[in-house]
Amino acid sequence: QSALTQPRSVSGSPGQSVAISCTGTSIDVGAYNYVSWYQLHPGKAPKLIIYAVNRRPSGVPDRFSGSKSGNTASLTISGLQAEDEADYCCFSYAGSSTSFYVFGTGTRVSVL
Amino acid sequence: EVQLVESGGGLVQLGGSLRLSCAASGFTFSSYWMNWVRQVPGEGLVWVSRINSDGRRTNYADSVKGRFTISRDNAKNTLYLQMNSLRAEDTAVYYCANYVEGTAHFDSWGQGTLVTVSS
Numbered sequence: 001q002s003a004l005t006q007p008r009s010v011s012g013s014p015g016q017s018v019a020i021s022c023t024g025t026s027i028d029v030g031a032y033n034y035v036s037w038y039q040l041h042p043g044k045a046p047k048l049i050i051y052a053v054n055r056r057p058s059g060v061p062d063r064f065s066g067s068k069s070g071n072t073a074s075l076t077i078s079g080l081q082a083e084d085e086a087d088y089c090c091f092s093y094a095g096s097s098t099s100f101y102v103f104g105t106g107t108r109v110s111v112l
Numbered sequence: 113e114v115q116l117v118e119s120g121g122g123l124v125q126l127g128g129s130l131r132l133s134c135a136a137s138g139f140t141f142s143s144y145w146m147n148w149v150r151q152v153p154g155e156g157l158v159w160v161s162r163i164n165s166d167g168r169r170t171n172y173a174d175s176v177k178g179r180f181t182i183s184r185d186n187a188k189n190t191l192y193l194q195m196n197s198l199r200a201e202d203t204a205v206y207y208c209a210n211y212v213e214g215t216a217h218f219d220s221w222g223q224g225t226l227v228t229v230s231s
Contacts, residue, residue, distance in 0.1 A: 003156060003158075006156075032216070034215065034216035034217070036215075036216075036217035036218070038157070038218070038221075040151075040157075043223070044223060045116070045207070045220075045221040045222055045223045045224070046157070046207065046209075046218075046221045047221070048217060048218065048219060048220075051212075051215050051217035052215040052216075052217065055215070057219075089156050089157050091157070091217070091218070093216040099159070099173055099174065100159070100162070100171055101147075101159040101162075102159070103149075103156050103157040103158060103159060104156055104157075105155075105156045106155065106156035106157070
C-alpha cells in the first residue's frame with residue numbers, strides 16, 4: 001500500500017489561503033469518505049484537524065476546511081496565521097483487502 | 113481530558129527487543145480500537161498496528177508483521193507494543209492513538225516515544 005501523495009511544502013503570507021492536496025487511488029481516497037487531516041508540531045501530539053473529509057472537531061478554527069474530488073482530497077487553510085506553521089498529514093481508510101489504513105507523505109506549511 | 117502517554121522507547125541494538133506502553137485516561141479505553149503509528153523524523157506518519165476494543169483482533173503493517181505484537185490490558189487502561197528483531201528502519205517516534213470506527217479517524221494521540229535502533 002503506497003502512501004498518499006502530498007506536496008512537500010506550501011507557503012503563504014499571513015491572511016492568505018493555502019491548499020494542500022492529498023492524492024490516493026480508487027481503493028482508498030476515492031473509495032471512502034474517510035479522509036482525515038492531522039497537524040504535527042515537533043515534540044507535540046499530532047492533532048486532528050479534519051475528519052470524514054470535511055468535518056471539523058470542536059475547537060478547531062473554521063479557517064480549516066476539507067474537501068474531496070475523486071481520488072484527491074484537499075485541506076484549505078483560509079486566513080493563514082503564524083500558529084498554522086506546522087506539518088500536515090492526510091489519512092484515508094483503505095479497506096480490509098489492503099493494509100486498512102494509509103497516511104500521506106506530509107506537507108510542511110510555512111507562514112512567510 | 114483525554115490523555116495518552118507513551119513510554120518505553122530508547123536506544124536498542126540491531127536485532128534487539130523493546131516493549132512500548134501507552135497509558136490512557138480521560139475516555140472509556142475499553143470501548144476503542146487502539147493503534148500504534150510511527151514517524152521517522154522528517155517523514156510522514158506510517159500506521160504500524162491496531163487492536164480492537166476487547167483485544168481479540170489485531171492487524172499489522174507488512175513491514176512489522178511477525179516481529180511486533182500489539183496487546184492491551186483494559187483493566188489497566190494500557191496499550192502495549194512488543195517489538196522484536198528490531199531493524200534500523202524501525203527507528204522512529206512511536207505514537208499511540210485511539211480510533212473512531214464510525215468515521216475512521218484517529219481522535220487523540222500521545223506525544224510519542226522515540227525508538228532508536230543502532231548497529
